[in-house]
Amino acid sequence: MLNFTKWHGLGNDFVLMELSPDAIPQEKIAGFVHRVCHRHFGVGGDGLVFVYCDDKGFINMRIFNADGTEPEMCGNAIRCVAKYLYTKGLVKDTSFPIQTKAGIKVPEVIIKDGEVTAVKVDMGEPILESEQIPFKGERGSKVIDQEIQVDGKKILITAVSMGNPHCILFIDERVDQFPVHILGPQLECHRLFPAKTNVEFVEVLDRNRVSVRVWERGVGETLACGTGACAVAVGGSLCGHLDPSVEVNLSGGRLYVEWGSNNHVYMTGPAVEVFQGRCRVERWEVGS
Ligand SMILES: N[C@@H](CCC[C@H](N)C(=O)O)C(=O)O
Numbered sequence: 544m545l546n547f548t549k550w551h552g553l554g555n556d557f558v559l560m561e562l563s564p565d566a567i568p569q570e571k572i573a574g575f576v577h578r579v580c581h582r583h584f585g586v587g588g589d590g591l592v593f594v595y596c597d598d599k600g601f602i603n604m605r606i607f608n609a610d611g612t613e614p615e616m617c618g619n620a621i622r623c624v625a626k627y628l629y630t631k632g633l634v635k636d637t638s639f640p641i642q643t644k645a646g647i648k649v650p651e652v653i654i655k656d657g658e659v660t661a662v663k664v665d666m667g668e669p670i671l672e673s674e675q676i677p678f679k680g681e682r683g684s685k686v687i688d689q690e691i692q693v694d695g696k697k698i699l700i701t702a703v704s705m706g707n708p709h710c711i712l713f714i715d716e717r718v719d720q721f722p723v724h725i726l727g728p729q730l731e732c733h734r735l736f737p738a739k740t741n742v743e744f745v746e747v748l749d750r751n752r753v754s755v756r757v758w759e760r761g762v763g764e765t766l767a768c769g770t771g772a773c774a775v776a777v778g779g780s781l782c783g784h785l786d787p788s789v790e791v792n793l794s795g796g797r798l799y800v801e802w803g804s805n806n807h808v809y810m811t812g813p814a815v816e817v818f819q820g821r822c823r824v825e826r827w828e829v830g831s
Contacts, residue, residue, distance in 0.1 A: 544821040547579075548627065549586060552619030552814050554766030554795025557606075558588045559620075559627060563595040564605050571827040573611025578829040579822065580609035585829055586822060589762050592620045594627065602628065603642045608761025616645035616706035618769015622662035622814040625650035630659060630816075645706020653811075663811040666770070669703050669777040669802070676702035676710075677735040687781050693729050700730075701778040705808070708740040708760070709774035713784055718746040718754045727758025743771045747784045754792045766795030773808045776800040 548559045558579050564572055580588045593605045604624050606617040621641060628634045629652045638651035649665040670676075671685045686702035701711040710730050714721055721744050730742045742758040755775055757768040772791040779785030780802055787802040798812040822829055 545824050548819045549817040550623035552622050555619040556588045557590050557592045557620050558586045559592045564593045575827045576607040577611040589765050601642050610761045612761040614707045616643050625662045626659050626814040666773050666808045668806045673704045675708040675738045676704050703774040703778045705770040705773050710740045711743045711778040713745050718756050723756045743775050750786045752790045767793040772798045
């Protein structure tokens, strides 16, 4: 039996296990994650998050998407991990570093009347030139409002990496009526993004407020994406649509993002524990 807790950040939901994925045979991880995250045959979740201390005593977080692929980072999950560690008494300070595949991130739990009401995360610096996002071949040639063809139609995209890749579209229509389920998968697998991409559809409400729907790599449409919200704030600022401080309204709720003058991106939002449980696992086969 494996203990787990179920968490969400604005409806972007995760199964959290205090375990290193290295404890699982490499060839079994994708199937294990897929099964745990399955909404009918497993616990159900957009992803599975592993939290553990490495041999140097560093806290590590590794996240896997529901399809079993491993992204570099997850903004909503790191808030859940920070609250988990703090409320369980596994860390004493309100702010502490967490090692991820996208480098060290520093969450700070915000406490009011003895309760963790939100988590603010220093998400580090955005990356505008990387192998994950389209790059025109010259240094300094960032992808900002660049025209591309999708299914014979011309669209403008902006590409930002927060450790994981994001393709951002600023749209003129209402985002709640936008065909996210058609354009999302087409852009996720577009040849310009060699490692596939997350896709954010953004309706700008004013210079400090946006409405966003997200199509996530390896998952599909989710209710929120923390790294996506950060990428939108950076992309919107680079395109001249937004100020550096933005309220990001996602399908599952609101995040506050600030692109600081030190080039770090700060994301603030909630983290909620939903339930605890144990799942039956035999040879890393779940529920069989
Ligand atoms: N929901 C996440 C991002 C999870 C990873 C993403 N699907 C990817 O493949 O990069 C967030 O809150 O940032």
